[in-house]
Amino acid sequence: MIAELGLAALWIAATLSLMQLAFGGFALRADGEALLRTVRPVAVAQAVLVGIAFLCLILVFLRTDLSVALVASNSHSAKPFVYKFAGVWGNHEGSMLLWVTVLAIAGAAVALFERKLPQRTLIATLAAQAAIGLGFYAFLLFASNPFERLSPAPVQGNGLNPLLQDPGLAFHPPTLYFGYVGISIAFSFAVGALITRDVGANFARAMRPWVLAAWIFLTLGITAGSYWAYYELGWGGWWFWDPVENASLMPWLAATALLHSVTVLATRDALRAWTVMLAVVAFSMSMVGTFLVRSGILTSVHSFAVDPQRGFFILILLSLYIGGALMLFGLRVGTVREGATFEPVSREGALVANNLLLSTILGIVLVGTLYPLGVEAVTGEKLSVGPPYFNSAAGPVALALVAVMAAGPLARWRKDKAKAVLSRIAVPVLIAALALLGLMLFAPGLRILPLLGIVLAVGAGAASVAPLWKRNLRRTPLFTYGMVVAHLGIAVCLAGMASESAFTKETLVAATPGQTASVGPYQIRFDAVDPIAGPNWTANEATLTARRGSGAPFVMRPQSRMFSAPPTETSEAAIATRLDGQLYTVLGKSDEQGRWQLRLWWKPFVTLIWLGGSMIALGGLLSLIGRVRRGRREVAE
Amino acid sequence: MKRRLIIWIPLAVFVIFVATVAFSLYAPAERVIRSRMIGKPVPAFALEAAAPGHQGLTSADLAAGQPRIVNVFASWCVPCIAEAPQLLALAGQGIPIDAIAIRDRPEDVADFLAKWGDPYQRIGSDRDSRVQMAFGSSGVPETFVVDGQGVVRYQHIGDIRPEQVSEIAAAYEAAK
Numbered sequence: 001m002i003a004e005l006g007l008a009a010l011w012i013a014a015t016l017s018l019m020q021l022a023f024g025g026f027a028l029r030a031d032g033e034a035l036l037r038t039v040r041p042v043a044v045a046q047a048v049l050v051g052i053a054f055l056c057l058i059l060v061f062l063r064t065d066l067s068v069a070l071v072a073s074n075s076h077s078a079k080p081f082v083y084k085f086a087g088v089w090g091n092h093e094g095s096m097l098l099w100v101t102v103l104a105i106a107g108a109a110v111a112l113f114e115r116k117l118p119q120r121t122l123i124a125t126l127a128a129q130a131a132i133g134l135g136f137y138a139f140l141l142f143a144s145n146p147f148e149r150l151s152p153a154p155v156q157g158n159g160l161n162p163l164l165q166d167p168g169l170a171f172h173p174p175t176l177y178f179g180y181v182g183i184s185i186a187f188s189f190a191v192g193a194l195i196t197r198d199v200g201a202n203f204a205r206a207m208r209p210w211v212l213a214a215w216i217f218l219t220l221g222i223t224a225g226s227y228w229a230y231y232e233l234g235w236g237g238w239w240f241w242d243p244v245e246n247a248s249l250m251p252w253l254a255a256t257a258l259l260h261s262v263t264v265l266a267t268r269d270a271l272r273a274w275t276v277m278l279a280v281v282a283f284s285m286s287m288v289g290t291f292l293v294r295s296g297i298l299t300s301v302h303s304f305a306v307d308p309q310r311g312f313f314i315l316i317l318l319s320l321y322i323g324g325a326l327m328l329f330g331l332r333v334g335t336v337r338e339g340a341t342f343e344p345v346s347r348e349g350a351l352v353a354n355n356l357l358l359s360t361i362l363g364i365v366l367v368g369t370l371y372p373l374g375v376e377a378v379t380g381e382k383l384s385v386g387p388p389y390f391n392s393a394a395g396p397v398a399l400a401l402v403a404v405m406a407a408g409p410l411a412r413w414r415k416d417k418a419k420a421v422l423s424r425i426a427v428p429v430l431i432a433a434l435a436l437l438g439l440m441l442f443a444p445g446l447r448i449l450p451l452l453g454i455v456l457a458v459g460a461g462a463a464s465v466a467p468l469w470k471r472n473l474r475r476t477p478l479f480t481y482g483m484v485v486a487h488l489g490i491a492v493c494l495a496g497m498a499s500e501s502a503f504t505k506e507t508l509v510a511a512t513p514g515q516t517a518s519v520g521p522y523q524i525r526f527d528a529v530d531p532i533a534g535p536n537w538t539a540n541e542a543t544l545t546a547r548r549g550s551g552a553p554f555v556m557r558p559q560s561r562m563f564s565a566p567p568t569e570t571s572e573a574a575i576a577t578r579l580d581g582q583l584y585t586v587l588g589k590s591d592e593q594g595r596w597q598l599r600l601w602w603k604p605f606v607t608l609i610w611l612g613g614s615m616i617a618l619g620g621l622l623s624l625i626g627r628v629r630r631g632r633r634e635v636a637e
Numbered sequence: 638m639k640r641r642l643i644i645w646i647p648l649a650v651f652v653i654f655v656a657t658v659a660f661s662l663y664a665p666a667e668r669v670i671r672s673r674m675i676g677k678p679v680p681a682f683a684l685e686a687a688a689p690g691h692q693g694l695t696s697a698d699l700a701a702g703q704p705r706i707v708n709v710f711a712s713w714c715v716p717c718i719a720e721a722p723q724l725l726a727l728a729g730q731g732i733p734i735d736a737i738a739i740r741d742r743p744e745d746v747a748d749f750l751a752k753w754g755d756p757y758q759r760i761g762s763d764r765d766s767r768v769q770m771a772f773g774s775s776g777v778p779e780t781f782v783v784d785g786q787g788v789v790r791y792q793h794i795g796d797i798r799p800e801q802v803s804e805i806a807a808a809y810e811a812a813k
Contacts, residue, residue, distance in 0.1 A: 277647065288654075323652070334641065377661055
């Protein structure tokens, strides 16, 4: 019954999105003015109904209703409660339903709260949002119905992929989706503005908070995903350049560029066409990412159900939306007036450099992700592109970007003198030089990228707080604090990455209980391996006693887990976090002689990566609050 | 004029992307990475019996005129338990299956077979994974179809899922 209710709600929501599109389209014509007011409530109603459909799916999962095909193939009655919940989006159909739910909620939020955008542009925006929704409703209803029944119902379900049975999964996909799909708002804004030919500073000011909000979720989602991969996969790495990770990174890069160009457009009315382009590209990257992941066209550690039919369906949707938007861009942007101009040495100049560098990184990641596809199409050869390419191609560009980030906020709008900027950044440069000297003296033989990374992180960290220098801190607007915190977060994150790659110590041993091993500053005694049982798994658990110098010993218990449904092994790393880094231990296989593989890592300052990521998101949040507050004040006046 | 052209570049890039991807989707989907061993004779080897009641396996056994399936497995491998029913189903269809047990002990193999079923005819014991690597196999379980002349015709990486049984059976028929 619940499943049927959900399906009905989904159909009604789809019909409402069709109405939203049709009413919006008519309202934009001169004789359809009467319809203008209907579009907003329809957008809200659509979100409510798809929300009901999503709730129904959650209920079906919580009750482990095995007569629903999706539940039977992804859940199991023995699964702990929180994973029954998380299992809702741990599969193709459920995650696509989450996708349209977020899309509709984003549209409804615009319908409810957007007050700055001229009404006609707003209607065009909501119509564009409905058009996107419509295609994905069709995809759900015709090619991935989450509420399909199984007859007869099986006695037991297949269970959820054990890698996904982790508290992180309960929150990671929804967070990422709010960013990933929320950025659709920017796309719809751009399409709306192209339709009404209304691209200018007001449009940028209206769009900025929405972009910021989506970007905050995206940043949090990527940061959390990276930490999840780090402790759950047990490989000790925090980024693998896996296609699915790239699929989330590419929209983030585009959205970050957009965030900066929209500021130029809002403040100086420059970069009109470019900003619109980025808004289209950002969400296009989300859709391309969804396609790459969902079609299974690229092989990945996140392999989900693969179905070429579905791939074609999403590809057709992609072609319609992205192709349509780019076509509209080509036809209309020529008629958008050129914006203001500026000197190369200026805040705008730095922001343009930021945009070009971010776009370059985006290009590098896109090429690396798609290259295997291209090669296969041309020569039929299978290959994969790995970290050596991404690190060596994107690394230097990213470092240049951090350098620009350090200097940019210290330049004035419109026109500045290179000398003046240099004098403002002199102290950070000096600090960076000292860091370089220190590293060369105390840690000789570092590779060039990690070395530059640490030096730049130190310099950029100092430079990022420089905009607050000699300012009245009370009267500094909140969004300036936001920028400072976010930029500082980038520096902190970079410091973590560089330190991890420069100073990580790794020890691999085959040990019998009683033996000791050392890694970095730690002595680790291997005490025992014991079998233990969890709710739906059994595990071998090692007991390790770690000790740093003469400090107090502490116990770590890495596990190697065997899940029964579906039968899979996972390793649960044991991680001890200290102020100056993490001790990361993994229990591997045993051999006939009763020796166990132990992998031990000491990763100095690795936690800075995620601390930095969180700071970036926090900076975004401060900016958002600052912008919304100021916007309210302006509207009130 | 220049601006006019630049404006269309994104659309052009996107069209190329769609064309490439559509081609990849349309092209026969061989999502399993094919082995370099396909079309090549099996490496020369002679393995002792891995479990009581079974004979050992040599490369000569795989070139005896009839196609055979060779399953690479281990008693300590959990996915091997998952694929056991599928191997039993294949054996039930009259397909001869030999096995190579990787880094295993006879008593463990015997336990494994007693618990999860025994679809195998010959089982060779590959204590140091040498033969496994010569087969171009990097993990357990893996399954090979070898024709009557001892030439590898098919390789399946990972456990055989229930829906893949027919695929393996078809590969066996094709090797006849």
